[in-house]
Amino acid sequence: MSTPNTVTLRGLSARGYHGVLPSERAEGQIFSADVTLFLEPGVLDRAAASDDIAQTVDYSQVANAVVDVIHGEPVNLIETLADRVAQSVLAFSAVAGVEVTIHKPQAPLEVAFDDVAVTLVRGRTLMALAVAGPDQMGNLAFTASPASALSAVSGLSAVSGLSAVSGLDTLTGASAAATSAAVAPTPSSLGEHGAHRSETDEQVAIIDEPDAFADPDDLDDYLTEVDEDQPAPPPWGERSQLPVDDLPGDFAKAAGAGAVAAGGAALTGAAAAADSAVRAGSSAEQDGLFDGQAGSADDAAYAPGHAAESEPAAPADAAPVPAQHSGEDFAAHSEQDEYSEQDEYSDEQRPQGAAGFIGELHNMDDSGPSQVHWHSLRTEDGEQQPQQPHHSFEELQAQVAQEAAEVAAAAAAKEAEFNAAVTSAEPAADEQYAASAASGEEEEDPTRLVNINEVFHSEASAAEGEGAPEEAPEPADAVEPAAEAEHVDEAGQEENAYVDFQETADLDTQQAEDDADYVDYQDTVALGTNPEAEDNSEYVDFQETTALGTNPQADGQGLAAQAPADHFTTTELEGGDQSAMPPYGHHHHPVTQATPHEAFDFNYEQDTMVGSNSLISELFDNRRDPWQDTSNSWVASQTPTWQDAYTDPTSQLEQNDAANQSGDPLDRRPPHAAEFVLSLGGNVGGVLAALRDAVHKLQDTPGIELTDVAPLARTAAVTLPDQEPQPDYLNTVIVGLTGLSPRELLAVCHRLEDEAGRVRTERWGIRTLDVDIICYEGVTSDAPDLTLPHPRAHERAFVLLPWSFADSELSLDGQDTAQLADVAPDRDGVRWLALDWLETDNLPTLPTGQYIEPPYADEDSDSSEDQSQDNGQ
Numbered sequence: 001m002s003t004p005n006t007v008t009l010r011g012l013s014a015r016g017y018h019g020v021l022p023s024e025r026a027e028g029q030i031f032s033a034d035v036t037l038f039l040e041p042g043v044l045d046r047a048a049a050s051d052d053i054a055q056t057v058d059y060s061q062v063a064n065a066v067v068d069v070i071h072g073e074p075v076n077l078i079e080t081l082a083d084r085v086a087q088s089v090l091a092f093s094a095v096a097g098v099e100v101t102i103h104k105p106q107a108p109l110e111v112a113f114d115d116v117a118v119t120l121v122r123g124r125t126l127m128a129l130a131v132a133g134p135d136q137m138g139n140l141a142f143t144a145s146p147a148s149a150l151s152a153v154s155g156l157s158a159v160s161g162l163s164a165v166s167g168l169d170t171l172t173g174a175s176a177a178a179t180s181a182a183v184a185p186t187p188s189s190l191g192e193h194g195a196h197r198s199e200t201d202e203q204v205a206i207i208d209e210p211d212a213f214a215d216p217d218d219l220d221d222y223l224t225e226v227d228e229d230q231p232a233p234p235p236w237g238e239r240s241q242l243p244v245d246d247l248p249g250d251f252a253k254a255a256g257a258g259a260v261a262a263g264g265a266a267l268t269g270a271a272a273a274a275d276s277a278v279r280a281g282s283s284a285e286q287d288g289l290f291d292g293q294a295g296s297a298d299d300a301a302y303a304p305g306h307a308a309e310s311e312p313a314a315p316a317d318a319a320p321v322p323a324q325h326s327g328e329d330f331a332a333h334s335e336q337d338e339y340s341e342q343d344e345y346s347d348e349q350r351p352q353g354a355a356g357f358i359g360e361l362h363n364m365d366d367s368g369p370s371q372v373h374w375h376s377l378r379t380e381d382g383e384q385q386p387q388q389p390h391h392s393f394e395e396l397q398a399q400v401a402q403e404a405a406e407v408a409a410a411a412a413a414k415e416a417e418f419n420a421a422v423t424s425a426e427p428a429a430d431e432q433y434a435a436s437a438a439s440g441e442e443e444e445d446p447t448r449l450v451n452i453n454e455v456f457h458s459e460a461s462a463a464e465g466e467g468a469p470e471e472a473p474e475p476a477d478a479v480e481p482a483a484e485a486e487h488v489d490e491a492g493q494e495e496n497a498y499v500d501f502q503e504t505a506d507l508d509t510q511q512a513e514d515d516a517d518y519v520d521y522q523d524t525v526a527l528g529t530n531p532e533a534e535d536n537s538e539y540v541d542f543q544e545t546t547a548l549g550t551n552p553q554a555d556g557q558g559l560a561a562q563a564p565a566d567h568f569t570t571t572e573l574e575g576g577d578q579s580a581m582p583p584y585g586h587h588h589h590p591v592t593q594a595t596p597h598e599a600f601d602f603n604y605e606q607d608t609m610v611g612s613n614s615l616i617s618e619l620f621d622n623r624r625d626p627w628q629d630t631s632n633s634w635v636a637s638q639t640p641t642w643q644d645a646y647t648d649p650t651s652q653l654e655q656n657d658a659a660n661q662s663g664d665p666l667d668r669r670p671p672h673a674a675e676f677v678l679s680l681g682g683n684v685g686g687v688l689a690a691l692r693d694a695v696h697k698l699q700d701t702p703g704i705e706l707t708d709v710a711p712l713a714r715t716a717a718v719t720l721p722d723q724e725p726q727p728d729y730l731n732t733v734i735v736g737l738t739g740l741s742p743r744e745l746l747a748v749c750h751r752l753e754d755e756a757g758r759v760r761t762e763r764w765g766i767r768t769l770d771v772d773i774i775c776y777e778g779v780t781s782d783a784p785d786l787t788l789p790h791p792r793a794h795e796r797a798f799v800l801l802p803w804s805f806a807d808s809e810l811s812l813d814g815q816d817t818a819q820l821a822d823v824a825p826d827r828d829g830v831r832w833l834a835l836d837w838l839e840t841d842n843l844p845t846l847p848t849g850q851y852i853e854p855p856y857a858d859e860d861s862d863s864s865e866d867q868s869q870d871n872g873q
């Protein structure tokens with residue numbers, strides 16, 4: 001039994017300059033190709049037997065050829081690119097056919113998406129097309145253009161309806177495989193019996209009664225009764241596509257349903273084989289293969305080859321002519337059927353006397369489709385032969401249905417597993433926001449509600465001897481009246497008509513009833529966000545951001561003017577005069593540098609903590625060594641509460657002002673709430689989940705109260721000039737109040753990065769999560785370990801733009817963050833903003849379609865990227 005003659009390469013990526021937009025031609029972007037090579041019959045078997053690379057196709061050469069095409073001459077369409085890739089692959093002599101998918105994950109769309117892809121199939125011989133599957137044959141052979149391609153935008157629910165499983169490449173990839181597998185006869189099943197063609201009969205049978213086979217007997221009858229008087233098939237271009245529903249009877253529908261039900265899971269083994277058998281049989285029928293002669297599945301591959309029947313045979317393993325024909329001349333080329341006589345198997349080898357064209361399934365098992373046996377309908381002399389025993393139609397039908405159900409179940413399990421993986425790190429929404437103001441429920445876990453004002457109030461009380469460690473936190477509704485007032489927007493809408501993350505206390509205690517409350521519709525509408533979208537709450541697209549006046553340099557002429565750049569040269573910025581950066585901006589929370597609480601006086605040098613507060617020390621006991629792998633997991637239930645810290649009986653925070661003056665300001669806790677701004681981003685792994693997780697963890701962190709979460713931005717990666725292109729980032733900004741010292745806050749940031757599996761490989765390298773402190777009240781610092789404000793924030797649209805949407809009293813040099821964003825060099829790299837990103841299900845889980853494996857720490861990994869370099873110091 002031979003194995004399927006396919007070789008598959010996935011994710012062959014290179015920068016290309018294809019596209020219609022001038023910016024695409026100028027800047028280029030990442031394209032990637034998946035190619036499945038359908039090899040000439042016997043190739044892999046011979047290679048396996050000989051262990052000789054000369055007997056097969058050298059996939060490294062194929063990879064190079066594909067990448068050369070991607071990197072090569074620009075074309076407008078990915079369809080064209082796919083065709084060129086296919087032709088380059090067909091130039092390899094062992095390759096009979098190829099399926100090519102071109103992905104363009106950075107396509108300049110204005111909506112969130114994972115990928116745009118085109119798939120097409122090309123073959124030098126019709127057999128190759130049959131190998132690729134009757135579906136592909138349908139697309140190629142039954143449509144006007146053999147160059148027809150299958151296009152898909154995945155991850156966009158409105159288009160593909162596959163959002164539940166999109167975004168996970170293994171699933172989307174499997175889905176494609178399922179679709180293909182479900183309808184494909186195997187290469188081996190064809191090759192095994194040889195590429196035989198009809199010798200004498202050019203008549204074809206056309207199925208013109210698609211409903212005639214509802215009864216299984218009808219199908220059997222049909223399979224043995226071919227109308228030899230049927231006219232020849234129309235030319236290629238005049239044929240119509242063969243829809244699944246037109247296949248005989250319920251069987252075909254079951255097969256189709258199986259493929260659809262498979263969803264995100266690959267159809268493998270028997271199910272694929274079963275489907276293949278049915279579909280191939282049907283296609284063969286459609287192609288008029290029951291011609292009274294040696295109709296066989298093999299003939300399906302050669303259906304149009306009758307005209308060339310007198311051509312001399314070509315040995316199966318003769319080096320095929322490198323494909324030079326274009327898609328347009330493919331049909332004619334195929335009709336010449338240069339390999340029509342090719343038959344590496346003798347007639348003796350071919351199963352004789354089989355009467356059914358249905359694939360025999362009784363030998364099928366999980367070892368896969370190669371065990372499908374194909375039988376010619378008639379003997380060579382045209383005499384109908386007694387049917388060999390085979391499973392009844394009902395049996396086959398039941399088997400297909402069962403397999404389809406199993407596949408569907410597997411797909412569902414995969415999807416559930418995926419969803420669980422995505423959401424496992426974050427608390428469920430109702431867990432997170434369990435309490436409801438309307439219902440008057442108390443917050444279940446008071447540690448979730450961390451109001452910095454209460455922190456200081458409580459701390460002061462403790463200092464005065466009024467607090468007690470066991471003192472309950474103040475109720476959530478004890479927020480300041482001013483915050484309450486903010487519930488009503490300018491238009492006088494009802495409280496909760498929109499929710500501002502500014503009100504963290506309320507966020508924790510009042511918003512549980514309706515997740516929609518978390519969507520700032522008011523802001524969204526005011527921003528004019530994507531009015532054509534069904535749910536205009538979700539995105540601020542590039543164009544509309546411009547319309548908002550945030551990008552005065554854009555000419556407003558659409559994507560051509562606004563197409564994102566993927567790579568920004570930052571040499572100038574790096575060499576720029578940082579001193580030109582204006583002094584740090586105005587503060588609405590005047591901060592007197594706090595007296596460090598000696599109990600929390602961290603000694604970073606020795607990485608030991610001085611003091612007695614075990615709970616807060618627990619939080620920071622694994623203080624930052626960027627190169628040190630931390631295995632501590634963040635367990636919310638063990639997270640110390642702010643009350644524990646501030647009601648520590650040893651607390652002398654207020655009394656130690658004088659001593660504190662001599663300490664490092666970065667280690668001082670503020671006596672009052674200090675506003676901070678964090679920038680979060682990542683571009684590999686499950687970034688969306690990582691960012692959400694980080695937000696939730698911050699909410700759970702004692703001494704931190706979040707006051708605003710900015711929209712999520714998809715941004716082109718800003719890289720160093722010599723760096724490889726990277727996937728887009730997802731970026732956001734978080735504003736909060738804290739009672740922690742700047743370095744304590746930094747430790748929290750680093751902890752979040754560690755928890756997200758951040759591994760440093762190179763400066764500005766790909767990362768699962770990056771959390772930077774953009775500013776901390778009025779603190780300025782040029783310390784390498786904590787430079788404040790962040791020295792590069794003022795030139796980063798990926799920080800400034802989300803920040804400009806957040807509510808923060810802080811600014812850089814008093815300048816409007818939106819204005820700074822407008823002139824930031826990476827401004828055009830901000831592709832879209834998602835306002836309700838914490839809650840919505842409609843976002844891609846990955847910033848771009850192609851999944852790039854996050855770097856993993858290993859012992860040999862060069863951690864040479866020292867902090868000073870990393871920090872650009």
Ligand SMILES: Nc1ncnc2c1ncn2[C@@H]1O[C@H](COP(=O)(O)OP(=O)(O)OP(=O)(O)O)[C@@H](O)[C@H]1O
Binds near residue numbers: 760774784791867
């Ligand atoms: N404001 C700051 N926020 C975060 N880290 C800072 C800051 N200032 C200095 N650092 C130091 O920079 C070091 C490197 O940080 P990281 O690897 O996250 O850099 P990066 O985010 O890749 O680059 P960039 O700083 O340009 O954003 C950290 O270990 C940290 O001590």
Ligand SMILES: Nc1nc2c(c(=O)[nH]1)N=C(CO)CN2
Binds near residue numbers: 681715717718731798
């Ligand atoms: N788009 C984008 N590019 C980056 C980012 C980032 O967060 N977003 N962070 C970097 C280093 O911190 C380097 N480049």
